[in-house]
Amino acid sequence: MAAIDLLNDQQQKHLQEEESLDLFKSTQVVIKEALSNLGYPGETFELLKEPMRMLTVRIPVRMDDGKIKIFTGYRSQHNDAVGPTKGGVRFHPEVNEKEVKALSMWMSLKCGIADLPYGGGKGGIICDPREMSFRELEGVSRGYVRAISQVVGPTKDIPAPDVFTNSQIMAWMMDEYSRIREFDSPGFITGKPVVLGGSHGRETATASGVTICVEEAAKKKGIQLEGAHVVIQGFGNAGSFLAKFMHDAGAKVVGISDAHGAIYNSNGLDIDYLLDRRDSFGTVTNLFERTITNKELLEKDCDILVPAAVSNQITLENAKNIKASIVVEAANGPTTLEATKILSKRGILLVPDVLASSGGVTVSYFEWVQNNQGYYWTEEEVSTKLRQVIVDSFEKVYSAADKHQVDMRLAAYIIGVRKMAEASRFRGWV
Ligand SMILES: NC(=O)C1=CN([C@@H]2O[C@H](COP(=O)(O)OP(=O)(O)OC[C@H]3O[C@@H](n4cnc5c(N)ncnc54)[C@H](O)[C@@H]3O)[C@@H](O)[C@H]2O)C=CC1
Numbered sequence: 396m397a398a399i400d401l402l403n404d405q406q407q408k409h410l411q412e413e414e415s416l417d418l419f420k421s422t423q424v425v426i427k428e429a430l431s432n433l434g435y436p437g438e439t440f441e442l443l444k445e446p447m448r449m450l451t452v453r454i455p456v457r458m459d460d461g462k463i464k465i466f467t468g469y470r471s472q473h474n475d476a477v478g479p480t481k482g483g484v485r486f487h488p489e490v491n492e493k494e495v496k497a498l499s500m501w502m503s504l505k506c507g508i509a510d511l512p513y514g515g516g517k518g519g520i521i522c523d524p525r526e527m528s529f530r531e532l533e534g535v536s537r538g539y540v541r542a543i544s545q546v547v548g549p550t551k552d553i554p555a556p557d558v559f560t561n562s563q564i565m566a567w568m569m570d571e572y573s574r575i576r577e578f579d580s581p582g583f584i585t586g587k588p589v590v591l592g593g594s595h596g597r598e599t600a601t602a603s604g605v606t607i608c609v610e611e612a613a614k615k616k617g618i619q620l621e622g623a624h625v626v627i628q629g630f631g632n633a634g635s636f637l638a639k640f641m642h643d644a645g646a647k648v649v650g651i652s653d654a655h656g657a658i659y660n661s662n663g664l665d666i667d668y669l670l671d672r673r674d675s676f677g678t679v680t681n682l683f684e685r686t687i688t689n690k691e692l693l694e695k696d697c698d699i700l701v702p703a704a705v706s707n708q709i710t711l712e713n714a715k716n717i718k719a720s721i722v723v724e725a726a727n728g729p730t731t732l733e734a735t736k737i738l739s740k741r742g743i744l745l746v747p748d749v750l751a752s753s754g755g756v757t758v759s760y761f762e763w764v765q766n767n768q769g770y771y772w773t774e775e776e777v778s779t780k781l782r783q784v785i786v787d788s789f790e791k792v793y794s795a796a797d798k799h800q801v802d803m804r805l806a807a808y809i810i811g812v813r814k815m816a817e818a819s820r821f822r823g824w825v
């Protein structure tokens with residue numbers, strides 16, 4: 396029986412009130428624990444507990460109604476001891492400084508786990524692209540690059556796509572940077588269209604990485620992927636391609652969702668139809684009359700659950716009701732620390748975000764390498780190299796969990812933080 400089931404109603408309520416939904420704070424908690432497991436002194440935590448640089452910018456854009464609107468944006472650079480910082484840019488109305496900071500720290504961990512020569516960075520702009528025209532989006536994208544151009548660059552900090560940003564936005568950003576710097580600079584940003592120096596396989600990279608993690612986790616749990624029931628929350632870049640890959644692997648995708656709701660059918664969903672009909676923001680459930688909520692979807696019967704949308708979705712409130720035996724975090728921060736503990740106690744194999752979603756930044760690294768050498772790889776080469784990185788990363792984290800007798804999240808942090816801590820030590824910073 397799960398630990399939380401043993402508590403009375405009042406104790407449960409108290410525990411839920413105490414639960415930390417603050418992603419930044421909970422990231423600090425696990426980094427501290429990981430560093431202490433590795434025997435690093437307190438100074439190393441003091442250095443790594445905050446990003447080394449956080450820039451807030453104001454971006455004026457003339458909107459279609461002729462008025463000027465001022466947008467707020469951020470770029471956080473966590474630690475550059477290993478190399479330039481790297482990470483996506485998010486366009487979302489709920490972007491905030493703390494979230495961007497936490498996201499940049501997770502990027503450091505992802506790069507550490509995948510052994511990429513980068514530290515972590517992340518950016519965000521408070522805006523809602525669903526309510527903006529193409530012209531307005533271009534204005535915000537170019538304005539952001541003008542505002543952050545002093546602190547980014549192919550050898551300093553390399554942006555990429557994240558929630559509600561895509562290859563078109565990366566193309567505008569690259570063009571703006573090239574104009575400011577007066578040379579063609581494809582290595583300034585990754586996730587570009589292939590004709591502008593983008594890499595084959597970047598668009599599907601996050602989902603490919605998640606797929607490989609699902610396969611590895613299924614092997615560990617003795618679950619056959621063929622016929623396994625899969626629920627995916629989110630149907631955007633990560634979730635929709637994942638649904639396709641799971642479907643192609645013979646699994647039955649029984650539930651998917653978007654920001655407006657979810658659909659579930661225990662006989663399996665028609666993934667090709669859903670992919671064909673979704674819009675560019677990953678919305679598809681508006682085509683259906685009978686929908687359920689995102690909350691209900693997470694508790695549905697399935698073997699494998701993949702949160703691929705937003706943060707804080709699996710909490711103390713629902714962790715005890717999750718039916719899946721494997722949870723693979725495609726999204727950043729979908730499970731709270733308290734919920735992680737419950738899933739782990741219940742014997743559910745949780746593949747944490749900093750491992751599961753590292754496929755995106757790994758192929759971004761491949762894109763940057765190709766840009767730097769001016770020689771481009773085939774889709775097959777990218778796919779083979781990606782598989783190698785993700786399988787190795789999964790094995791490193793799984794073995795660390797076993798060796799240190801800790802859950803997969805702490806194990807991933809132990810692997811992820813080590814290179815950055817060592818590089819900072821060798822540089823004489825701590
Ligand atoms: N795109 C990438 O390369 C990477 C993405 N990620 C993470 O994966 C997650 C999804 O990212 P993308 O697929 O790129 O974004 P996206 O913008 O392409 O799609 C987001 C999806 O989530 C849904 N959604 C939005 N708000 C929601 C809510 N409150 N409840 C339920 N669903 C909601 C949207 O309707 C859409 O289906 C994010 O956490 C992102 O940080 C992680 C690594 C790389």
Ligand SMILES: O=C(O)CCC(=O)C(=O)O
Nearest residue numbers: 482483555557755756759
């Ligand atoms: O592709 C990249 O460089 C970063 C992707 C990203 O933002 C993420 O993994 O959260």
